[in-house]
Each structure stands twice: as C-alpha cells, then as structure tokens.
Amino acid sequence: MNPAPRPYRPATAGMSMIEVMLALVVVAVAVLGTFAAMGTSHQVSKTATARSRVLEQVQRTVEEIQNTSFGSYSAQTFVVDGVQPVDGRDTVGVIDKFQEIAGRKIRFRIEAKWKDDHGESTLSTVYVHCNRGY
Numbered sequence: 165m166n167p168a169p170r171p172y173r174p175a176t177a178g179m180s181m182i183e184v185m186l187a188l189v190v191v192a193v194a195v196l197g198t199f200a201a202m203g204t205s206h207q208v209s210k211t212a213t214a215r216s217r218v219l220e221q222v223q224r225t226v227e228e229i230q231n232t233s234f235g236s237y238s239a240q241t242f243v244v245d246g247v248q249p250v251d252g253r254d255t256v257g258v259i260d261k262f263q264e265i266a267g268r269k270i271r272f273r274i275e276a277k278w279k280d281d282h283g284e285s286t287l288s289t290v291y292v293h294c295n296r297g298y
Contacts, residue, residue, distance in 0.1 A: 207281050207282070210280060210281060211280050211281065211282060211285070213246070214244075214246070214247045214278060214280050214285070215285065215287070217244050217245065217246055217247050218244050218247060218256065218257070218276045218278065218287055219287070221242055221244045221256075221257065221276070222257070222274050222276065222287065222289065225242060225257075225259055225274060226274070226291050229259075229272060229291065229293055230293065234270075234293070234295040234296075235264070235267070235270065235295075237261065237270075237272075237293075238261065239258070239259055239260045239261055240258075240259050241254075241255035241257060241258050241259070242255060242256065242257045242258075242259070243255050243256055243257075244256045244257070244276070244278070247278045248278055248279055248280070249277070249278055249279070250277045250278060250279050250284050251279070253277065256276050256277065256278050257274065257275060257276035257277075258273075258274075258275050258276075259272055259273075259274050260272065260273045260274075260275075267295060268294065268295050269292055269293065269294050269295070270292070270293045271290055271291070271292050271293075272290065272291045272292075272293060273288070273289075273290055274288070274289050274290075274291060275287070275288040275289075276288075
C-alpha cells in the first residue's frame with residue numbers, strides 16, 4: 165500500500181525572512197513617530213500652560229487696578245508660580261504707569277517675559293483705566 169500523496173505546496177507559501185524584517189521596520193518607524201509626536205505634544209502643552217498662567221496673572225493685575233482708587237496704583241512687578249523669569253530678572257512681569265490724560269485716564273503697560281523649552285516668550289498689553297467718578 166502506498167501512502168496518500170501529499171498535497172502540492174508551492175515554494176511561495178508563508179512569509180520569507182525579508183518580508184518579516186520589512187514589516188518590523190515599518191512597525192518600528194510607526195512607533196518611533198508616535199513617541200516623537202508625544203514628546204512634541206508635551207512641550208507644546210508646557211508652553212501653553214505657562215502662557216495661560218501669565219495671562220491669568222495679567223487679568224488679576226487688571227482687576228486689582230480696577231479695584232483701587234483712581235490714580236493710586238503705582239508701578240510694580242509680579243511673579244507667576246510655575247513660570248521661570250528670563251535670565252537676569254527676578255520677576256516675570258512689570259506693570260508700568262506710562263501716561264495720564266487730564267486726570268480722566270491712565271494708561272498702564274503690562275509686560276511679562278519668561279523662558280520655557282522653546283526660549284524666551286513675551287506678552288505685552290496696554291490697559292487704559294478710566295476715572296468713572298469725575
């Protein structure tokens with residue numbers, strides 16, 4: 165009795181070592197790209213957080229100016245928790261009264277400078293405080 169013949173299998177059945185290696189390279193590149201995107205996302209998030217903290221402090225400063233009697237607010241500086249000032253400065257921001265108009269309006273310049281992973285960042289704005297009691 166002769167054993168049953170084996171079915172014919174062509175030499176191309178299965179994956180070759182080169183195909184497996186190529187698939188591994190493609191997967192590795194995709195994983196590395198994902199990790200790089202995560203790193204960039206983290207840096208952007210840190211920068212946005214610092215900017216948001218500075219903006220919150222500027223808003224508090226404007227509200228503080230609004231709640232003081234007209235003309236009694238003097239120039240000062242401020243720090244922001246979690247935000248590093250630029251080299252050579254102890255504070256992040258400066259509030260400067262730079263123009264008074266006939267006892268009716270005072271212009272304040274509020275400027276903040278800090279450094280993060282991307283270098284130095286600056287936020288500058290002008291707030292005009294009006295005398296509502298004249």
